[in-house]
Amino acid sequence: MGVAIIYMKGYQTFSSIESSTTTKVKGAAYTNFSTKEFNPHLRNIEDYRRIWDVADYVVPPSESGSFFVTTNIVITSNQTQSTCPEDPEIPGAVCDPNNNTCQAGTPTLLGNGMMTGACVTSDINSKTNVCEIYAWCPVEQDLNPLIKNKALLSASKNFTVLIKNFVEFPKFNIRRRNILDTSNKTYLRGCHYHPRTNPACPIFVLGEIVAEAGEDYDAMATKGGVIAIIIEWDCNFDYDENYCIPKYSFRRLDDPKAKLAKGWNFRFANYFSDNTRSLYKVYGIKYVVIVHGKGGKFNFVPLLINIGSGLGLLAVATVIGDIIVLYVLKKRKYYRSKKFQLAFVEDEEGSCKDKTDLAVRKRKNENCNSDCPETFKLNESQQTK
Numbered sequence: 482m483g484v485a486i487i488y489m490k491g492y493q494t495f496s497s498i499e500s501s502t503t504t505k506v507k508g509a510a511y512t513n514f515s516t517k518e519f520n521p522h523l524r525n526i527e528d529y530r531r532i533w534d535v536a537d538y539v540v541p542p543s544e545s546g547s548f549f550v551t552t553n554i555v556i557t558s559n560q561t562q563s564t565c566p567e568d569p570e571i572p573g574a575v576c577d578p579n580n581n582t583c584q585a586g587t588p589t590l591l592g593n594g595m596m597t598g599a600c601v602t603s604d605i606n607s608k609t610n611v612c613e614i615y616a617w618c619p620v621e622q623d624l625n626p627l628i629k630n631k632a633l634l635s636a637s638k639n640f641t642v643l644i645k646n647f648v649e650f651p652k653f654n655i656r657r658r659n660i661l662d663t664s665n666k667t668y669l670r671g672c673h674y675h676p677r678t679n680p681a682c683p684i685f686v687l688g689e690i691v692a693e694a695g696e697d698y699d700a701m702a703t704k705g706g707v708i709a710i711i712i713e714w715d716c717n718f719d720y721d722e723n724y725c726i727p728k729y730s731f732r733r734l735d736d737p738k739a740k741l742a743k744g745w746n747f748r749f750a751n752y753f754s755d756n757t758r759s760l761y762k763v764y765g766i767k768y769v770v771i772v773h774g775k776g777g778k779f780n781f782v783p784l785l786i787n788i789g790s791g792l793g794l795l796a797v798a799t800v801i802g803d804i805i806v807l808y809v810l811k812k813r814k815y816y817r818s819k820k821f822q823l824a825f826v827e828d829e830e831g832s833c834k835d836k837t838d839l840a841v842r843k844r845k846n847e848n849c850n851s852d853c854p855e856t857f858k859l860n861e862s863q864q865t866k
Contacts, residue, residue: 493777496652498714500772504548508640509534512633520624528556529626529633538634540749540763546770549745550640550687552702553632553764557621560750560758565618566603567592567611574611576600583612593620621760625703632702632764638688641673642768645683646712646727650776653718659683659727674729681726685710690768694731704744705764707734714774725776734769 510533519526536542538551567574571592576583578600585598594616603609604619614620626633646659660683661668672682676693691698694708709732716725735745746764753759806816 493717493719494652494780494783495775495777496650498648498650498772498774498776500646500648502546502647502712502770502772503645504768504770505643505645506535506539506548506550506640507642508637510538510634510636512636514627518627518631520626520628522622522624523626524619524622525556525558528558529554533634538637538765540765546772547767548642549765549767550637551763551765552634552637552705553625554634555621555623555626555762557619557760557762560617560619560760561756562616563618564597564613564615565620566601566605567594567596567614568620568622569603569606569609569611570623576610576612578610589614593617617758617760621762623762630703632699635699635702637702638686638691638698640687641684642687643669643684644710644712644770646770646772648714648772648774650716650718653776653778655718655722655725655776657714657716657722657725659712661726662723676729680729687766687768690731691766694733696733696737701737701744701766703764705746705766706737706744707767707769708732709734710768710770712770712772712774714772714776716774716776718776718778727774 511531512533513530516526519529523529533551540549540551567589569575571589573590574592581598581600583596583598583600585596587596588594589596589612592614594614597613597615599613600610601613603611605622625631644659647656648658649656659681661681669684672679672684674680674682674685674689688698690710691701691708696706696708711730711732712727713730714725714727716722718725737743744764745767746762748760748762750758750760807813807820810816
């Protein structure tokens with residue numbers, strides 16, 4: 482009963498929360514790597530040497546309860562609708578000019594376009610023949626832009642995100658947000674979240690978020706992944722509302738040991754005309770903001786209910802204790818002999834019989850004849866009981 486009322490706050494009534502979250506990412510990166518740091522098989526290294534700001538690496542610009550930050554990218558620039566060799570890595574794309582299996586008007590499985598029926602030399606490997614396709618050409622080269630499997634935008638670990646979380650406890654008509662009420666107008670300009678030194682700051686460094694989730698940012702940035710930012714509101718409104726401050730925790734949601742389809746990626750295109758575009762395959766980390774919690778306030782009704790339930794359980798505890806002692810424990814016969822006393826009394830015909838009713842034993846014991854064994858006669862102390 483003490484646990485239910487004190488530890489579990491059985492004297493309070495609780496309200497769930499209704500929540501809304503917005504995010505704002507800031508940061509810039511310059512991917513001006515040397516030529517020897519780039520993959521030598523890339524078609525155009527200059528496509529990757531550029532400045533990246535929020536409009537480039539946050540795709541889409543706004544999401545509900547989450548945000549995505551690009552950490553690695555494959556660029557296929559200046560594509561046009563024309564004919565070109567299919568990627569030889571595509572299943573069914575490789576062909577033999579002497580036994581042409583390319584069927585015109587048929588798409589290649591998991592490919593980039595429609596086959597024209599011709600078998601041509603690959604523009605990626607001159608020793609290989611592939612089916613020619615009508616598609617957005619040239620087709621994508623799915624190669625990591627940097628050597629040693631490094632992420633192009635690993636500098637994004639230093640980017641920051643401002644998370645604004647608004648919650649309401651509808652049962653108590655109380656509204657709170659995760660930004661402290663302070664008269665210091667420059668507070669948000671200089672604070673960064675730290676679990677010990679600054680746990681209330683709503684501005685987070687992306688690399689520190691991933692580190693708090695127990696992951697390495699550089700390793701995760703190459704293929705991407707999903708990180709949960711958990712905001713927990715556990716408020717006691719028996720105190721002042723200003724003490725209602727959220728707690729943050731972080732963990733990785735996707736499986737880093739997955740054999741297939743590892744990480745997080747998608748494609749999008751920037752169109753310059755109806756027949757010209759640049760294709761981007763982006764890898765990155767998706768941050769999902771999860772908000773949960775409750776608020777409690779003193780109320781007599783749950784207090785009385787918990788007290789009544791506790792008293793009822795005390796009666797049940799006695800019955801359960803008797804059952805365990807008398808029927809479960811190894812020494813149950815000994816306990817049973819101490820709980821119940823057995824006596825022989827004389828009936829109307831003068832014979833001794835076993836009676837379990839204590840009142841009968843007390844009344845009849847005086848007339849018990851000498852045939853009753855002495856060991857079963859009630860002594861004075863037993864009669865008193």
